[in-house]
Amino acid sequence: MKLHICHLYPDLLNLYGDRGNILVLYRRARWRGIAVEITGLSLGDPLDPKLYDLFFLGGGPDQEQGVAARDLLTKGPWLREAVEEGAAVLAICGGYQLFGRYYRTAGGNILPGLGLLPVYTEAGNRRLKGNIAIRAPRLGDPRPVVGFENHGGRTFLEGDGQAEPLGHVVFGFGNNGADGTEGCISGRVIGTYLHGPLLAKNPHLADYVLALALQKRYGEVPLAPLNDELEWEANENLLRRFGRGRRKGG
Numbered sequence: 001m002k003l004h005i006c007h008l009y010p011d012l013l014n015l016y017g018d019r020g021n022i023l024v025l026y027r028r029a030r031w032r033g034i035a036v037e038i039t040g041l042s043l044g045d046p047l048d049p050k051l052y053d054l055f056f057l058g059g060g061p062d063q064e065q066g067v068a069a070r071d072l073l074t075k076g077p078w079l080r081e082a083v084e085e086g087a088a089v090l091a092i093c094g095g096y097q098l099f100g101r102y103y104r105t106a107g108g109n110i111l112p113g114l115g116l117l118p119v120y121t122e123a124g125n126r127r128l129k130g131n132i133a134i135r136a137p138r139l140g141d142p143r144p145v146v147g148f149e150n151h152g153g154r155t156f157l158e159g160d161g162q163a164e165p166l167g168h169v170v171f172g173f174g175n176n177g178a179d180g181t182e183g184c185i186s187g188r189v190i191g192t193y194l195h196g197p198l199l200a201k202n203p204h205l206a207d208y209v210l211a212l213a214l215q216k217r218y219g220e221v222p223l224a225p226l227n228d229e230l231e232w233e234a235n236e237n238l239l240r241r242f243g244r245g246r247r248k249g250g
Contacts, residue, residue, distance in 0.1 A: 001221075002035040003213055006052040008075075008095070009060075009068045010040040016148070018058030018092050020197025024206050025054070025213075032224050034214075043071045049082035054213035059093025059151075059195060062105065069098050069111045076114045083116055086216035088188040090209050092198070096183065096191030097121045097153055106152070117184045117191050118163040119175075121153040128152075131242035132172025132194065134182045141204040144170055146238045147194030155193070157181060166192050171243050188212045201235050203228040 007022055026036045041047055060068065072079075083089065089099065097103040100119035103111040113120075129150035136145050145167055154176035157163035165175070166183025174182035175193070183192035190209065192198070199206035207223050214221040 001033070001214070001218060002037065003029050003054065003210075004052045005036060005038045005054045005056060005213070006047070007038060007040045008055055008057045008072075009042050009064075010058075011042050012064040012068050013058040013060040013094055015059045015061070015093065016150070016196040018196060021058075021090065021092070021199045021206075022056055024197060024199040025056075025210060028203075028206055028226065029210060031226055041075075043067070047075045047078040047082075049078045049085060049087070052082060052087055053216045054209070055079065055082065055087060055089045055091075057089070057091045057095030057098070059095055065094040065098070065103075066111060068094075069103075069113075072098055072114065073112065079114060080116065083187070083189060086188065088209065088212035088216070089116065089190065091117075091189070091191045093149075093151055093193050093195055096193060097155065099189060099191050100155065100184075101158070103153060116189050117186050118158040119155050119184050119191065120158065121155045124152055124154045124177075126152075128154075128173035128177050130172060131238060132174065132182070133170040133239055133243055134167030134172070134174065134194075135170060136167035136205070138164075138166070138185060139204045139208050143204060143232070143235065144239060145194065145198075145202045145205050146235050147192075147198045147201065148196055149173060149193045150195060151193050154178075155184075157184060166190060188215070201231065201238060203231045
């Protein structure tokens with residue numbers, strides 16, 4: 001069994017160490033005897049949609065995000081084909097915005113997205129940043145997803161509640177600081193504002209992403225349990241340290 005991961009724009013979109021998520025997926029797959037091949041693709045590189053099981057896209061500053069956005073549009077038809085054929089996607093912050101319909105910058109410019117997630121993003125007048133925890137029922141585990149967010153954009157789910165958020169905010173800001181949602185999930189495409197090595201503190205989310213990626217070639221694959229004692233300790237410590245007395249929106 002072999003997993004093929006495509007890391008999009010590793011040289012442009014890797015804010016706060018988003019690449020750490022690739023390392024977590026690699027290690028958790030290898031611990032289970034699953035071979036992993038990681039390919040980085042950047043500006044101008046062709047993309048073969050049949051090669052990859054999982055696409056990962058991180059976040060970056062506005063300038064780098066704008067450069068990546070223009071190139072991403074040229075890769076859009078291949079990415080859509082890959083998703084239609086069963087590939088999974090994990091997109092963080094700027095990557096999350098680019099997989100939605102569009103991002104309207106503070107200057108009023110519109111960066112068109114790929115439309116693989118039913119969301120759109122408008123620039124806000126202050127950054128929403130800090131530690132965050134969400135409940136993500138789709139993961140099948142009651143323990144929260146914890147992480148760190150830092151984003152100027154306000155992302156909104158389309159369809160009057162029909163689009164599915166990745167989770168609901170326990171404390172922190174989430175998509176827009178107003179509606180209590182965080183991220184979005186549509187089929188096998190996941191977008192979230194939780195930055196950095198998110199998966200290191202959230203083994204349930206890491207395994208959910210792994211399972212989605214393996215489905216493309218192998219169908220439902222039961223993942224052997226791992227000793228996640230340290231990962232859960234990190235998750236619980238963050239919840240205790242930063243969640244006391246806090247509510248959504250701050």
